[in-house]
Amino acid sequence: GAGVSQSPSNKVTEKGKDVELRCDPISGHTALYWYRQSLGQGLEFLIYFQGNSAPDKSGLPSDRFSAERTGGSVSTLTIQRTQQEDSAVYLCASSLNLAGVSDTQYFGPGTRLTVL
Amino acid sequence: KNQVEQSPQSLIILEGKNCTLQCNYTVSPFSNLRWYKQDTGRGPVSLTIMTFSENTKSNGRYTATLDADTKQSSLHITASQLSDSASYICVVSLGAGTALIFGKGTTLSVSS
Numbered sequence: 001g002a003g004v005s006q007s008p009s010n011k012v013t014e015k016g017k018d019v020e021l022r023c024d025p026i027s028g029h030t031a032l033y034w035y036r037q038s039l040g041q042g043l044e045f046l047i048y049f050q051g052n053s054a055p056d057k058s059g060l061p062s063d064r065f066s067a068e069r070t071g072g073s074v075s076t077l078t079i080q081r082t083q084q085e086d087s088a089v090y091l092c093a094s095s096l097n098l099a100g101v102s103d104t105q106y107f108g109p110g111t112r113l114t115v116l
Numbered sequence: 117k118n119q120v121e122q123s124p125q126s127l128i129i130l131e132g133k134n135c136t137l138q139c140n141y142t143v144s145p146f147s148n149l150r151w152y153k154q155d156t157g158r159g160p161v162s163l164t165i166m167t168f169s170e171n172t173k174s175n176g177r178y179t180a181t182l183d184a185d186t187k188q189s190s191l192h193i194t195a196s197q198l199s200d201s202a203s204y205i206c207v208v209s210l211g212a213g214t215a216l217i218f219g220k221g222t223t224l225s226v227s228s
Contacts, residue, residue, distance in 0.1 A: 035218075042120075042220035043160070043205070055197050079226070105216070107159030 004108035025094030038088040118143040139189040139206030150207040163165035
């Protein structure tokens, strides 16, 4: 079946505007992760969902960042009042479940966000 | 502090040659270690996953090793191909249901 998809692939916005990023996980995957990859930096964990709940929000950099997941499938990451330092590639990953120790995460292609 | 350090930062090799990438971690508690390949402009793709009890795991021309005592891992690429040019990321997991700790990656360039 299809892999993880994300939209939009590219987003350019002005400082102060709100943006919404979307992630469609692989069908049947209960776990969903959001990461951020800034230029020259490694991947940074933001938040993960098990079903519709988010047990770990520790990676969200500020209260301007929020995420939700409805129906145990699609997730949206919302950034309010965007700042230039929010510019990065936002990656989404999903996995079958969290019960296994070695659960493979499958990544989407990412959304490149540029804040002017 | 949980950290994953990779070396070298970048590497250039000729097609057909072998190479080894290194990963040191200070993550605790340790659950498993993963190696991902990330092509430019694409999301990471899983190559191997090893638990603390596994010493080696292969995936085609890729062989990962793990020494849980010294907290070191390596990824060996045999008979490199041009398509191996990518960023290779070492990732350590604290356990099921937790975030992954990512290294900054090694950028490999294979030239003809």
